[in-house]
Amino acid sequence: MAKDFYGELQLGILGGGQLGRMLIQEAVNYNVNVHVLDPDKNAPCRKLCNRFECGSLSDFETVYNFGKELDMITIEIEKVNVDALEKLEEEGVVVYPQSRVIRLIQDKGLQKQFFKQNAIPTAAFQLISSRDKLYDTSIALPYIQKLRRDGYDGKGVKKISSVHDIESAFPEPSLVEELVDFEKEIAVIVARNDRGDITTFPLVEMEFNPEANLVEFLISPSTLPLEVQVAAEEIAKKIASDLQIVGLLAVEMFLTRDGQILVNELAPRPHNSGHHTIEGNLTSQFAQHLRAIFNLPLGSTAARSNAVMINLLGEPKYEGLAKYDGVEEVLSREGVFVHLYGKKYTKPFRKMGHVCIINDDRETAIKNARWVQETLKVKA
Known part of the structure; x- marks a missing residue:
């Protein structure tokens, strides 16, 4: 940016959850003033920012009024009013990632049409306007139905195995996607600044909670064949370049059993698949996002060590004031770093924190992570 922002820049974050919280923790190092808008009066960011405003992220006037006196706005969630961001851009407020990317x-x-138009490998798909259209698709059963809008953390996704499942399918506009026979779910986080510099973090391997359908266990760096790692990173770079995005972009992908890489979804912000970078890499994803949107040189993404990240999810059958069992026990083990998100209430499978486990020996890191997973529980 042309402005000397150190200690002067007024940065707004749309969303006050854990991603915003960790972004603020990094932004302190740049001495910027951080303003946060979130609909939850108890949002994790509320006590960490210079100014916290409780309000709707989807309301035009709320987002516009929040941002009109700021220098720059970024996001920690995509579900925001893009019309307001476009107006702010027109009036000179810098919005990264750009409103067109968020839209x-x-x-x-x-997203899927963008992949097709730009020769990005992805599963075969068909756009559907209503539930009735599911009875006659070009995609053979079984397939995956995804809501076009507002799905996140496994919500808005259904497997349709037979015509009988269509009765309980989503009625809203959606897409039907070929069911991918994948060997592993992988992800690459890529950063791009306004100069056009692009860097990627090393490929990570992910395990999903089968009940909640969200990332529960992540291993970095990957031990997949080098050609797979390089190919995935090149795909991520191409997407960032084609989008001309400024900021961070998480690219979630499938590695199929026959060795293909297919892009699943994108997230234009810091992402769950990059939390391990706080302890595991020379530059964290949060520092890299700030470097990118401030148009600074991008940091080295080299791994410091083997890192395994576990999401701390609210235990099934527990709902209410959060209680953390086993924190002292896991902290007694070397290389274990606990991050709690400051959420007052827990409920089944709610993301309440994460733990990063690092070790020079990969198998030891994985073994320690499995132990942490069994020892640290979020209850009520």
Whole structure:
């Protein structure tokens, strides 16, 4: 940016959850003033920012009024009012990632069309306007149905195994996607600044909670064949370049059993698949996002060590004031770093924190992570 922002820049974050919280923790190092808008009066960011405003992220006037006196706005969630961001851009407020990028990624149908138009490998798909259209698709059963808008953390996704499942399918506009026979789910986080510099973090391997359908266990760096790692990173770079995005972009992918890489979804912000970078890499994803949107040189993404990240999810059958069992026990083990998100209430499978486990020996890191997973529980 042309402005000397150190200690002067007024940065707004749309969303006050854990991603915003960790972004603020890094932004302190740049001495910027951080303003946060979130609909939850108890949002994790509320006590960490210079100014916290409780309000709707989807309301035009709320987002516009929040941002009109700021220098720059970024996001920690895509579900925001893009019309307000476009108006702010027109009036000189810098919005990164750009409003046009957010608008595209808000709609999974537009995402898929973008992949097709730019020769990005992805599963075969068809756009569907209503539930009735599911009875006659070009995609053979079984397939995956995804809502075009507002799905996240496994919500808005259904497997349709037979015609009988269509009765309980989503009625809203959606897309039907070929069921991918994948060997592993992988992800690459890529950063791009306004100069056009692009860097990627090393490929990570992910395990999903089968009940909640969200990332529960992540291993970095990957031990997949080098050609797979390089190919995935090149795909991520191409997407960032084609989008001309400024900021961070998480690219979630499938590695199929026959060795293909297919892009699943994008997230234009810091992402769950990059939390391990706080302890595991020379530059964290949060520092890299700030470097990118401030148009600073991008940091080295080299791994410091083997890192395993575990999401701390609210235990099934527990709902209410959060209680953390086993924190002292896991902290007694070397290389274990606990991050709690400051959420007052827990409920089943709610993301309440994460733990990063590092070790020079990969198998030891994985073994310690499995132990942490069994020892540290979020209850009520």
